[in-house]
Amino acid sequence: MEELHHWIDGQRVKGTSGRFTDVYNPATGEVQARTPLATTAELDKAIASAAEAQKGWAATNPQRRARVMMRFGQLINEHMDELAELVSREHGKTIPDGRGDVQRGLEVIEVCMGAPHMLKGEYTDDGGPGIDLYSMRQPLGVVAGIVPFNFPAMIPLWKMGPALVCGNAMILKPSERVPSVSLRLAELIKEAGLPDGVLQVVNGDKEVVDGILDNDTIQGVGFVGSTPIAQYIYGRACSNGKRAQCFGGAKNHMIIMPDADLDKAADALVGAGYGAAGERCMAVSVAVPVGKDTADALVEKLIPKVEALKVGPYTAGDDVDFGPVITGAARDRINGLVEKGVEEGATLAVDGRGFKLQGYENGFFVGPSLFDNVTPDMEIYKEEIFGPVLSQVRADTYDDALNLIMDNPYGNGVAIYTADGDTARDFAHKVNVGMVGINFPIPVPLSYHSFGGWKKSAFGDLNQYGPDAFKFYTRTKTVTARWFSGIKDAAEFNFKAMD
Numbered sequence: 001m002e003e004l005h006h007w008i009d010g011q012r013v014k015g016t017s018g019r020f021t022d023v024y025n026p027a028t029g030e031v032q033a034r035t036p037l038a039t040t041a042e043l044d045k046a047i048a049s050a051a052e053a054q055k056g057w058a059a060t061n062p063q064r065r066a067r068v069m070m071r072f073g074q075l076i077n078e079h080m081d082e083l084a085e086l087v088s089r090e091h092g093k094t095i096p097d098g099r100g101d102v103q104r105g106l107e108v109i110e111v112c113m114g115a116p117h118m119l120k121g122e123y124t125d126d127g128g129p130g131i132d133l134y135s136m137r138q139p140l141g142v143v144a145g146i147v148p149f150n151f152p153a154m155i156p157l158w159k160m161g162p163a164l165v166c167g168n169a170m171i172l173k174p175s176e177r178v179p180s181v182s183l184r185l186a187e188l189i190k191e192a193g194l195p196d197g198v199l200q201v202v203n204g205d206k207e208v209v210d211g212i213l214d215n216d217t218i219q220g221v222g223f224v225g226s227t228p229i230a231q232y233i234y235g236r237a238c239s240n241g242k243r244a245q246c247f248g249g250a251k252n253h254m255i256i257m258p259d260a261d262l263d264k265a266a267d268a269l270v271g272a273g274y275g276a277a278g279e280r281c282m283a284v285s286v287a288v289p290v291g292k293d294t295a296d297a298l299v300e301k302l303i304p305k306v307e308a309l310k311v312g313p314y315t316a317g318d319d320v321d322f323g324p325v326i327t328g329a330a331r332d333r334i335n336g337l338v339e340k341g342v343e344e345g346a347t348l349a350v351d352g353r354g355f356k357l358q359g360y361e362n363g364f365f366v367g368p369s370l371f372d373n374v375t376p377d378m379e380i381y382k383e384e385i386f387g388p389v390l391s392q393v394r395a396d397t398y399d400d401a402l403n404l405i406m407d408n409p410y411g412n413g414v415a416i417y418t419a420d421g422d423t424a425r426d427f428a429h430k431v432n433v434g435m436v437g438i439n440f441p442i443p444v445p446l447s448y449h450s451f452g453g454w455k456k457s458a459f460g461d462l463n464q465y466g467p468d469a470f471k472f473y474t475r476t477k478t479v480t481a482r483w484f485s486g487i488k489d490a491a492e493f494n495f496k497a498m499d
Ligand code: NAD
Pocket: 146, 147, 148, 149, 150, 151, 173, 174, 175, 176, 204, 205, 206, 209, 210, 224, 225, 226, 227, 229, 230, 247, 248, 249, 250, 280, 281, 384, 386, 412, 453, 457
């Protein structure tokens, strides 16, 4: 079995703690590798050497740092197939989805190529008599990125690109369940010209995370994962004087108005609800049709589409719509929640429990489930299921649908399907959710905007990637300058007579 490593000072380093986490092949249920879990001592050493390396990197002008990103982007493109395979091998998602994972990360690296422009300061000429003001953006120093399992390439790239190009060093702590893509990206960015020590990949669990949060050298923490951990990390990082942005879980709704194109809405729901086995923070997990006729017609359209979904290993190629979930524990939890939904009285229109795939009986597969008549007090509504389960909550009016979403504690993404511009506009204006789709199911903003939810889906200010990231990963210094009159006024150029 492969023993994975850390990436410290530009090379692979074996773990010394003797503690490991198993990395599964989710399709077969077999353990394919072991991730070493670092001790605080291993972490502290990596941070100390990152702090040294950061000084030279920060002194490298932004244009040269951007050129490393250019070369890195080129290498990611050249290694696209290999990276997508690595994503799918540990996560279980299909190869096209694995490519999407890499692609959406690459797009953030592309924006980082424009860092010199993003890092330009501001200038006020003559703010007072003979007084000028200017501001500059300087790196924080050593920062940390702590990332989840569900996007093994995209989210590490969202963290490392902006942090590094701003002149910081980064300690990247990948999810212990899918560390190989982060380790490979570290090799590629070295090849692209990043000096050793500027990116350290330290694998670990809570011990390493707490070590990051308590280490005085770490100046900023970018976290993505579940809400309870996001809130915990935000609190501990802030109380230790670090800046932190911590993105959490979600429960994303889609309103379907009576005037919506129901075929398009149903297709969108199936893709956004079941793609990647529902393991996306922007997955749509709640459909909210407005009016009984809309709800009845929508569920009739959804049932055959959901029943037709093909579940299988990524190695089966195009013949698969989504793969297994990440662990056996995740599979059992999802099946348990479906069971609970039935007990609580929701209508199980498609039952994905007990799904077995011939030849992959020990894999972590979950069949797709579809619930109708779900109510907000039910566990399946309140929990982020993070699996291939879509719930239909019926609303009588547009206002009821809007209020349902407004009252939900999460606020990551939301969508509305309608043919009416006025409804869509009203919705986008009023809803208390960070990313809104209008006839668009998964509104992940493009990389030159920024990504972030509201309410319990994000803690801290400023979003990830795009313009906000350049603010998060730099501090502003503002200089007020006055020059007293000098040689221009006072110098004597004529030969003076002696009095
Ligand atoms: P997770 O919270 O279990 O783990 C995320 C990271 O935190 C991992 O690196 C993990 O090692 C670490 N961690 C876990 N438990 C910890 C603890 N007790 N103390 C300190 N660190 C700990 O999340 P996950 O299961 O890997 O990912 C799925 C979650 O991430 C879902 O809730 C999903 O919605 C969310 N997510 C959010 C976004 C977003 O941008 N809002 C994007 C992707 C995923």
